[in-house]
Amino acid sequence: MTPFKPVLLEAVGVPDGHSITSYKSRGGYAPLEKVLAEKQPVDVIEMVKSSGLRGRGGAGFSTGLKWTFLPKDHPGPIYLCVNADESEPGTFNNRILMEDDPHQVIEGIILSSYATRASTAYIYLRYEYPHSWHRLQAAIDEAYAAGYLGTNIRGTSFSLDIYLHRGAAAYICGEETGLIESLEGKRAWPRIKPPFPAIEGLFRKPTVVNNIETMACVAQIARRGVDWFKSIGVPADPANPRDPGSYGPKLYCLSGHVEKPGCYEAPLGITARQLIDEFGGGVWKGRKAKAVIPGGISMGLMTESELDTPLDFAGPGKVGCLGLGTAAVVVIDDQTSIVDFLHNSCRFFAHESCGQCTPCREGTSWSLRMLERIKAGKGRLKDLDLLLEIGQTMGMMPGSTICGLADGAAWPIKNAIKKFRGEFEDYIKRTNPSGWMVTDPVPALQIVGAH
């Protein structure tokens, strides 16, 4: 495979690469000026649509298509919300973009706002990113000073203000309607749909919510063209009419038990094994991988034998994972207990469940309690069936919750039990030789809070 030259990450390692001068010297903002001078908003939408760009936030919905859902002749205002609440465990690609090349993101935001006719954009930034906060704010100030933001940008009738909003550290704020509620100053409980944000979103106005990396991709599409973007990635599977293909470069966050963890840019469709071996220097300490999380903890688990799965939008789903998610690849080596992994996962989701829908609120906490007990040597085989039932019935796909984050909490449970049931059974029988076969309710442990 020919080495792929990073595009989204080209500023990484460049001295002062986050400044506007550096960005412009790399060709930045010229495409924006060209678009503002020559193109109509519909042309930009058409450009993004034909590029096949799919949202990088996790669900992989076509960005251009999402923009077309906005009402055609709405008097406004229309809002663009940029989701930088990067809270999926293992994910840090937005952070790299915001810290090392904030102007790429801002140019993407300006282009997207122009396309969607939004005159206000909000960046919802994760609380735990103070460095991104400073870099991004400095870059916004630079963009204002250079006349790329404000009223009548570049002498056109297009005006845009970008507000940087810092969240308060809640996973649920990464759900698009949770994010909108939070921006409105409310408790971040995801909204019921319909109406979808494109019709009634922030402050009850049409709203588009896009990810930071999507914005960077929009900037690159404007600079390098649709053909360049489509030349990278995996075309649509003709056998699957619902697969629109996975095009463009993608930032993979490789972490866990690898030699060289980091954020790597690769064409969509690289396999997990290639990513680990070619970019990550292989599993650490010469060990073998036991399992790999394909795209953030909520996407579930791939086993060692499934590592040749291409990490595009369709790939992980074929091996029972939820999807590509945020492309945060976490490697778990063969010395690690999958029970520990699942316990950690359940602890995270029990802590982060927003508590709105009964199945997720109680399901996540119940599964944590069971894993606490299993880890304390009081597990029962029956617990595995209960965990599996929780995993299979909780979420938007079975219809039992409002938002998809419950699916994300369910998938690791479901995958871990299904793919590693033997290890769970061994663990339970080994640690609880006298009680593993009990089926009656057992006394609960005194539970220690997640934090």
Next chain:
Amino acid sequence: MPVVIVDGQEIEIGADERLNCIEAARRAGKEIPHYCWHPGLSVVASCRMCLIETGSRDAATGKITMVPKLVPGCQTPVKDGTVIVTESQTVIDSRARVEEALLIDHPIDCPICDKAGECLLQDYHFEHGQAERRADLHPFTSRKRDVGPTVTLFVDRCIMCTRCVRFTREVSGTGELMVTSRGAKEEIDVFPGFPLDNKLAGNVVDLCPVGALGDKDFLYQQRVWFLKREANVCGGCSAGCSIHTEHNQDTVYRLKPRENPHTNKWWMCDDGRYGWHHLHDQSRVLAAGRRRDPGRNGHGAPADAFDAVEWADVTTRLRADLKAAGRLAVAVSPMLTVEEAWMLCAVARSIDPEAFLAVGHVPTVGADETFPGGFTIRAEKCPNRKGVEAVVALFDPASRSWGDLLAHVEAGNADAAWITGGYPGPWIDDATASPFANLACVVVQDLFDSPLTKHATWRLPAAGFAERAGTWVNVAHRAQSFGQAIKPPAGVWPEGRLFWNMLGRRGLYDPVAVRQQIAGSSAALAALAGEIPATGVDLRAGQLA
């Protein structure tokens, strides 16, 4: 007409009705269990108890396409061809799982919970839950805290339906309640220093589907299965909220709002809700009495000043006294029912054909208070001014007020007065009462003694709102009929019974007969003929044309 298919049964709904699946299924006699949904509040679809299967029937081919997952019935509107399945195995399993989830952290302290017996968690668990507990057993705590002067929150019983939170945001507009923390640790709470203290606060207790919110006034007073309920109307103000008076052995324990789209929707105010305690006040006038000293002035305690008179004698002696005194002035209290007011007027005119008839004192406090949700507490603190005015106008078109009556008495144009009251609190001062000292005969018929009692020749008890039967007409001309919820205390005849007997009618007081007689004699009150539905009738109906 749009057709909705509920479990295979086709039902028609109105062409422009906007129903959700729960409402549509109810039309077909199917109850879809739900906690968080309430018709008077916004839809959050968070409890997930109402999950059902839906689909649509193609109008042309008749082919049914189902949605491949469960959907919340509360959030899903129905239209022509909507298919609702409420009894499939998937739905049944889903309900059982939600019930199981809700009980994981619930203390199941039904034996000491006030809600037991009227608790949705109990009812639904019995109907949809599973008998076996699969979650771990852990000792439950029973934490409670005050969230306001009238409401206690039992934290662990809460199932987080957020009905109460939405009520304070959407209906009372006060927003005291909120959700704190996250996930399974979340709780309802108030912000420190901002307790749940508004005039509609009691409604959150009605809304609570479980025993999490307790009404301090009712807490531990009575087991709900001992309570009997009578459809009644609140007498607190002229809004005429439909209520249920819940009582046992002639003691009222609480009032609950009764759904009525024309008056109070689902709510009632705390003034009304707790406004029944005067019924059981020991200082009520409990016997009919005639003043011992005919001079009447300067007299001690009522017990010493009045001789008790048997009710059988009251009817004749009262008539004789008033007839002897001469020119009669009558205050027809707006606390009386339409029937009582009509009979009083008839009695008065039978004693003195020229009797001066006026609507009694209309108590007013402040101004009408409307809440963001549309609920209005009226300034006029009597339930039946409109009805009494209409009745008095039948006898005397001059439509005189209490002020006119006072002027009439002051001018020396009356020799006798009959003041009906029934007011739950003080309503007249010494100065206002003083002109009555000069009359030959004063009949005071009220719940409590007042400055008027000093001048009374006859001191008669009145009935409280739950002890009356008849019809009240609210500020918006809506007439609601109700029956007697509890018997008045021993020794008290409700006004209707006295008037009935004074008119020489036979048998027991029959408000329906009186009402129909009124309706027959008056175009303005013609709507009172026939059966009055539970939600009342608009007196203006049929008159507009």
